[in-house]
Structure formats: structure tokens, C-alpha cells
Amino acid sequence: MPLPQSAELFFGLRLTDEQKEYANSCHDNLFTGCKARSGSGKTTIAVGVGKLLNMPVHYIFPTVEEKALGFSTGDIRAKESKYLTPLKDALIEIGEEPFRAIVGMNPFKKEDEEEPEIKTKKNKYKKKNPVELKDGDPWVHAYSHNYMRGGNIKDSVVIIDEAQNLTKRELRKILTRIHDSCHVILIGDPNQVDIDPKTSGFVTYIDHYSTESYAKVCELTKNFRGRLSAHAEAI
Secondary structure, three states, X not given: OOOOOOHHHOOOOOOOHHHHXXXXXXHXXXXXXXXXXXXXXXXXXXXXXXXXXXXXXXXXXXXXXXXXXXXXXXXXXXXXXXXOHHHHHHHHHOOOOHHHHEXXXXXXXXXXXXXXXXXXXXXXXXXXXXXXXXXXXXXXXXXXXXXXXXXXXXXXXXXXXXXXXXXXXXXXXXXXXXXOOOEEEEEXXXXXXXXXXXXXXXXXXXXHHOOOOOEEEEEEOOOOOOHHHHHHHOO
8 A cells, every 4th residue: 555645744754746656666566666866855765665664674785986995994884884875864864863773784794794683573473574673773784785695685675776886787686686575676867877887787677677567667857955956967
């Protein structure tokens, strides 16, 4: 069923018709593809839907400076933290504190990395969401696609952000690890590709899923940051 009709029920945000269609698809469908302009609210709405569904959120992003990542200081978490600004902004927009909402470790950890604590119900299995999220529990796993090989994602909202900067091979690696118990939200702006445009797999995968009964493709065309930002996109 779609989200409640009242705009005030979506964290106080007044959604446009485009945004409502997108939010409802994220809530109801297995796969939502979204071609979106900068400042369109795409990440905020996706994260907000994850919160309303009371499911763990996997926020996955590309690292366009991947070759330099290994030379930057700190552990994996510190190296990847510079890519989390859109997620943190989205969490603040829906009234969440990022340092409380984001799980401290990559779930696809190495053997010597600490296991994140996730509270679950004993001896019970809920078909929709087997993870019991309580107020105050961290609920967002944020990490790059680089360490997903061999992983599995179940019973979660999976947000693949800045997907225009992922190749077809990288998107295949991510999408083939997601179970049908998830809601997948593939977000990108074809006009802001930071890799070789010929290698980007975003539009290819949007088109690939567009005719599937469990999928919907949406567009967000309005930049809410203002005239200066919108005019910069027009060049």
C-alpha cells in the first residue's frame, strides 16, 4: 500500500507529485530507479522510506577516487567517511542524528574486523523484517561497493546512491547480491557522471528493469536548492 496521503506524515516535508510517486514506489516496489537532478530530495526520501518501513538500510555508494583510497589515512571507515555527506544530510532532514543512526562497521567485514551488534528476536522470524529495530538502535549500514564480493543482503532497504558513477560490472556485483525480501532504490543523475560516461551502467540498468512488473522508474526534475544551483545544471 502507498504512503499516507498527508504530506505532514512524511517527516514534515511537503512533497511534490513527482516526489510522492517516487516515495510510494520506494515503499511498495522491489526495485525503484530514479533519474534525479541535484537538490531534488532523492536521498532524503529514500532514507525516509527506509525509516518508515522500520527495516535496516544499506546505503551503498561509489568511490570515484578508488585508486587513491588505499593511500589515504585511517581505517576503511575513515577512508570512506568523506562519501557520507549526502546520507548524513538526509538523516538530519528527517530528524535523525547521523552518529546514532549509522552502524559503526562495514557489514561485509574482514575476518579481523569487529562484528556490528544488531538486536534480533530469539526463535522468531518475521517474513517482512526479521530484524527488530528499537528506538535508538543504529539502523543504517553505509559502505562502498568495493567490499561486497560474496556478500548477501536480505530484509533491508538498499539505497544505491550516485549510481551514475558505477559501471555495469559494479552494478551487477551489487544487484546480484540482493534478495527479493528487500526494497532496492537505484539513484543517479545521468548529467553528473564523474567516470568515463561510456562505462557508466546506470541508464543501462534503469532501462533493463523498466519493464519488470515489480519495478518502477521515476524522475525528479526540480532542484530545490535554488536558482543558482539550478542554473549551474543548465550549462
